[in-house]
Amino acid sequence: MCEDRRSRRRRDPAATRTALLRAAAELFAERGFEQTTVRDVAARAEVNQALLFRYFGSKQELFAEVLNRNSETLLETVPPAELPRRILENVLSEGAVVGGEHTLVGMLRSFGDERAARVLRDELGESYSRRLARLSDARDARLRADLVLAWLFGIGMLRSVLRKSPLAEADEREVLDHVTRTVALLLENSESGDPAEE
Amino acid sequence: MCEDRRSRRRRDPAATRTALLRAAAELFAERGFEQTTVRDVAARAEVNQALLFRYFGSKQELFAEVLNRNSETLLETVPPAELPRRILENVLSEGAVVGGEHTLVGMLRSFGDERAARVLRDELGESYSRRLARLSDARDARLRADLVLAWLFGIGMLRSVLRKSPLAEADEREVLDHVTRTVALLLENSESGDPAEE
DNA sequence: GACAAAAGTAAGCAACCGCTTACCAAAAGT
């Protein structure tokens, strides 16, 4: 009561920016791109919603920034060989760190939207699969990497978004075992002879 | 000109119902649940949009009916052993038959929406994965079936919805080979000894 | 042909969406 309702904090643009970014990361992860409204984001960040557009221009650009920020950490710190494991771990243990690197589930929930899909394909999928492709020395390593990525996404879909049983309730380690074992088989060069060389 | 603009056809409730159903199947497949509006459906069916609610009650119920109708044909005619192949073929050759059994891509596009997801999980995923589980005699056959389903969905996602390259441009047969070979390895009982029997 | 049930239509409601505008107050520059 000693404090006026307006200007509760001394102005701090950097703080409100990151507050918006954090709130957006949480909400995109929880509900996906479409189901998250700019009013929701602003409300959770306790910030006027017009500021969202001042700082990020549009909802789409905000989404892109959230994705980039959170994928960088995972992509740059983890060596390629452990990438499938780490991505899967991230997808399997949903609800762990909300503010952290956990936007993957949000990505999955946003596939349906055309604009969000474009961001995902152009800015994220490419860097992920290029890294994964290093794990195979087959002629079609890039394709196999995409198949691995597709599997990880699909598992996240069914488990975290669709919540399909028994996958949704399955033990994390059990799933991890199946996938890592099978992925290794997929990536190893099956066609040793290579009869058709183009 | 000899024909009045209203009542161009003699009234045929069954015809308008199936017209709505067909238009909905096409649009859901093309754009997904959320991006398809009831006005779009009614327009393509050349039917007043209020009739959609007379016949189906809500957009959600219409979606459920479309999914059920189209999955029945695939599930009841195809033997389990060929199911992965057939599902994948269906997903890979997008844009083939729009009015036919090709709503799978539409399913994928609709994952983001909570209501659509519920329909998918309860009415579809269950019957698909129960069938797939027959292909493995492992203790955790159901889980492995879910992993197969997840892969097929993920591939459809990346290829048809996200259009990620090189997967999107890859040869249909090449993808089919990789997947069928690897799925077989996943489904075969890896733990022959089965030390922990519950 | 009268009449009730069913099929079809036009219009609009209430809510929500992303985004913009006009304005105000706090900070920074001088």
Added chain:
DNA sequence: ACTTTTGGTAAGCGGTTGCTTACTTTTGTC
């Protein structure tokens, strides 16, 4: 101390959404 710049705010615009309502027209039945 005055002005400029900038962070913050309230209000609302134009559009879309799923769905409803009040109404007209056709159809089957006697």
